[in-house]
Amino acid sequence: MPDIQLNGHRLHYTDQGQGPAVLLIHGLGSSSLDWEYQLPALTPNYRVLTLDMLGHGQSDKPRSGYSIKAFADDTLAFIQHLGLEQPHIVGISMGGMIAFQVSVDHPDIPASLTIVNSGPEVVPRSFADYRMAGKRLFFAHVLPLKTVSRGLARLLFPEPQQEELRQKFERRWQANDRNAYLASLRAIVGWGVRERLGDIRCPVLVICADQDYTPVEQKRAYVKELANAQLEVIRNSRHATPVDQPDEFNQLLLDFLDRQVASHQPHL
Numbered sequence: 001m002p003d004i005q006l007n008g009h010r011l012h013y014t015d016q017g018q019g020p021a022v023l024l025i026h027g028l029g030s031s032s033l034d035w036e037y038q039l040p041a042l043t044p045n046y047r048v049l050t051l052d053m054l055g056h057g058q059s060d061k062p063r064s065g066y067s068i069k070a071f072a073d074d075t076l077a078f079i080q081h082l083g084l085e086q087p088h089i090v091g092i093s094m095g096g097m098i099a100f101q102v103s104v105d106h107p108d109i110p111a112s113l114t115i116v117n118s119g120p121e122v123v124p125r126s127f128a129d130y131r132m133a134g135k136r137l138f139f140a141h142v143l144p145l146k147t148v149s150r151g152l153a154r155l156l157f158p159e160p161q162q163e164e165l166r167q168k169f170e171r172r173w174q175a176n177d178r179n180a181y182l183a184s185l186r187a188i189v190g191w192g193v194r195e196r197l198g199d200i201r202c203p204v205l206v207i208c209a210d211q212d213y214t215p216v217e218q219k220r221a222y223v224k225e226l227a228n229a230q231l232e233v234i235r236n237s238r239h240a241t242p243v244d245q246p247d248e249f250n251q252l253l254l255d256f257l258d259r260q261v262a263s264h265q266p267h268l
Helices: 068-081 094-105 127-142 145-156 160-174 178-188 194-199 216-223 246-263
Strands: 003-006 009-016 021-025 047-051 088-092 112-116 204-209 229-234
Touching (some): 003 068, 009 068, 021 068, 021 094, 047 068, 068 178, 088 094, 094 112, 094 178, 094 194, 127 178, 204 246, 216 229, 229 246
Parallel strands (some): 021 047
Antiparallel strands (some): 009 047
């Protein structure tokens, strides 16, 4: 599990398997650990890389320098440094935003995108949007990280049989650096590249939980603005779909990746 020095700071990553490159980008307050249920499914046929973004996991946690654009610049530098040729990029939540930013800034980089419970903007437009954003920012800044972590774990894993997941993710989230977590949260609110979706050239798979923070219809609306995109809804799932419904998620992702790889192989 090596580290790499990029753009003036140290980032932690993993690199497993062989085949076409797939880069997995985690969400806010998470890390490479959150892809534990995807690695066994992907590594038999793909080279799978995970990256701890700045301020997360085992990467550096400076006091400042957090933005979706900066995360995307680090991701691009990582892709270039490792010589990854048109990787398939998979991003959940904040990771999906980073994937969108990379793709509009550098449309030639990704072979495909898989966006999970995310979107191309976090721009409040209605009173309800402002209320939700303000509420999340307020409680994140006021409450101890331990309390926020417990609340998130109960929200994302509410079922009785999910007790082990609740405890595991509560421990992971409360281990975050508080300053880095809050700075990354602030970086999300107000970010957006929706007006640039037309620049994205590669195929896009959007995977959406039926009980995500934002409704399915919001995802359906932006999918229509993409040139080559499909939407798949996973039932009985919340924001952490790769964790709460790993089998269905993995099958959708593998089917999509396999189709992209097959379509680029030369015909005999």
